[in-house]
Amino acid sequence: MLFRRQEREKFPYEYPSHLRELAAELPKAPGVYQFHGEEQSVPLYIGKSVDLRTRVLSHLREPGEARMLSQTRRITHVRTAGDLGAQLLEAHQIKALQPLYNKKLRRTHRICSIALDLGGVRYAFSNEPNFRLRTNLYGLFGSKMAAMDKLRALADEHELCCARIGLERTPGGRPCFRHSIGRCRGACAGKEAGRDHDERLLTALRAIEVAKWPYKGKVAIEERDGKLRQLHVIDHWNYLGSAESLREARRIKGDSGQFDRDDYYIVARPILSGELRVRDL
DSSP states (O other): OHHHHHHHHHSOOOOOHHHHHHHHTSOSSSEEEEEEOSOSSSOSEEEEESSHHHHHHHHHTOGGGHHHHHHOOEEEEEEOSSHHHHHHHHHHHHHHHOOTTOOSSOOOSOOEEEEEETTEEEEEETTSTTGGGOSSEEEEESSHHHHHHHHHHHHHHHTOOTTTTTSSOOGGGOOOHHHHTTOSOSGGGTSSOHHHHHHHHHHHHGGGBOOOOOSSSOEEEEEEETTEEEEEEEETTEEEEEESSHHHHHHOOSOOOSOOHHHHHHHHHHHHHTOSEEEEO
16 A cells, blocks of 8 residues: 555656557457557557457556556557456466566466375475376465465364374374374374364365366367357367367367466366366367
């Protein structure tokens, strides 16, 4: 809040009339827009909307964006067939171009997830081989510390044993600290069967379970807006690109790289809910 106030004091708001005509030329349709300054290499800001004209005009009335607006000289856009395509394109453009005024959707180079296997609880990372093919992954976090914090919060909520899930070391088989204060049901002290504890752990984790990829390989999600048709090619939750025909979509190759958390959050719901048509490739 203090930073925003200082920005307003340093860059007092004046309506950017030089941008009004540029904004008014944008279509009232889905897509991604870019604000450009004098430098042509990197945009100042990248955004998306289901109504490009209305969204960009709303920027012009925002005093908190006075500095960016004063630097903007051009506004460009790319039409998409719907909100899904706009979300995917925006996320990948921001990560590729790193605009000055975009704070969210910056690339996280390594994602951490809570994993369950025969050895109990451990942490899996997106740069590990076959991470995208794994099952029994829970949560997608920007760091191991964030994953541990979530696991600790679940332990508090469900009275889990921090020693059994690896959050606390107990010498000589002694009960964990939380058991001494009544926040663990006693799996570490022989008061609760390990099987019962682990079933409660699994129940707690299911709320943040990472869905298994439901197809054999890559697919295309079809989106239409009037005559405009787009096929968004997805492989194990990662976005590979978009095309206007199935023939072009099948030509989109290449390694999808590390698991992309933003791609997963964008495409998981429309794929799993069946709200958009999915074509096998």
